[in-house]
Amino acid sequence: MDSASHISRLSVPTHLSLIVPTYNEGGNIEKIIRILSSILDEALPNDYELIIVDDDSPDRTWEIAQALVTEYPHVWVMRRQAERGLSTAVIRGWQAAQGEVLGVIDGDLQHPPEVLLKLLAAIDQGADLAVASRHVEEGGVSDWSIVRRFLSRGAQMLGLVILPRAISRVSDPMSGYFMVRRSAIAGKLMNPLGYKILIEVLGRGDIERIAEAGYVFQEREEGESKVTWKQYKEYIHHLVRLRFSTGRLGRIRQRIDFPIGRFIRFILVGFTGLAVDMGSLYLLYDVLGLGLTRSAVLAAELAIINNFFWNDLWTFGDISKHQQQRRKVLKRLAKFNIICLMGLILKVLLLNALFNSLHLNAYLANFLAIIAVTIWNFWINLKLSWRVTETK
């Protein structure tokens, strides 16, 4: 389920809303609520809220937290049952929060709570974003393995390559411990993926002044990290998504509104069509001994049917799943076929024009013709074959 959402403007003001995302933190939740409340009761009496966002933990963390709300009146618990994910949980919490300042801290005490006051002070002194960092003075990690240090730094390097403008603004873009002024992200479409909520804030927020405070990432006392390879994959996907939806590329993309993801799937399907085309040409021409033209035409048709099948299932699956009546499927196949055949004609015309009129090298001309026809096939089929129609 897409979790893109806007951070609303305020109704009942409070100064700080601190989100604690939890999944199976039954062994930590009481301790962290007690410690955070005692720090904030002193620093911000009656002017903060602690929001536990739990994704229906099997160890019933949400239930343990819920049982504490009478004793800690500034605490409230959100139990999400249909969604899972650290950064979407934080966004969900911010969406429901009342604070002028929005913060996030892990629920396993690996982020030392006392650093909160440094972050708060920095925001109150005018920073839009205050980040607890492992890579500045007084920062560090306790005993991380070489592998984890390498992965964490490697992820940061990758971020600097794909999204330099945002990632280079802080020393620890992987940090899950920070505070941001609501006004810096209010009205912005937040659409994070996986674990790295900070890069979403850096990528989409109006962040001018940034402050950092060093902290040492502690060892877990209870429970275990939920980080898996899935998070690393999501991180790369998140970076690419931010790359194409923010900054200059984002503005160009918004203006063109070209569905990159779908186009990449269309091209991948095209490659399977190429394999089917070549494979069946070999079977028909070399094995069965049919004539070359007949074999080539049949092979091309088999490739078109193959491409239709995978495009209907995958590339445009989100559209076609609502139009599964046989009549509609056959209509789409017919349209797809005609458009691809017109594409073939267009390719021959383009190839000849590039080769004969522009005197381009035959293979370069063919390559350019294939690119042009692929975009033609994709765009026309998107607009005609897989058009979203009103359900009758």
Ligand code: GDD
């Ligand atoms: N609601 C919710 N849903 N919470 C989650 C989920 C989820 O799917 N997955 C993890 N959490 C909670 C955990 O319960 C914990 O409170 C916090 O998010 C961090 O999860 P960990 O699994 O402990 O992450 P980590 O310690 O390996 O990494 C943390 O520190 C890194 C360094 O700052 C995370 O904050 C990373 O984002 C950060 O880079």
Ligand code: MN
């Ligand atoms: Mn942790």
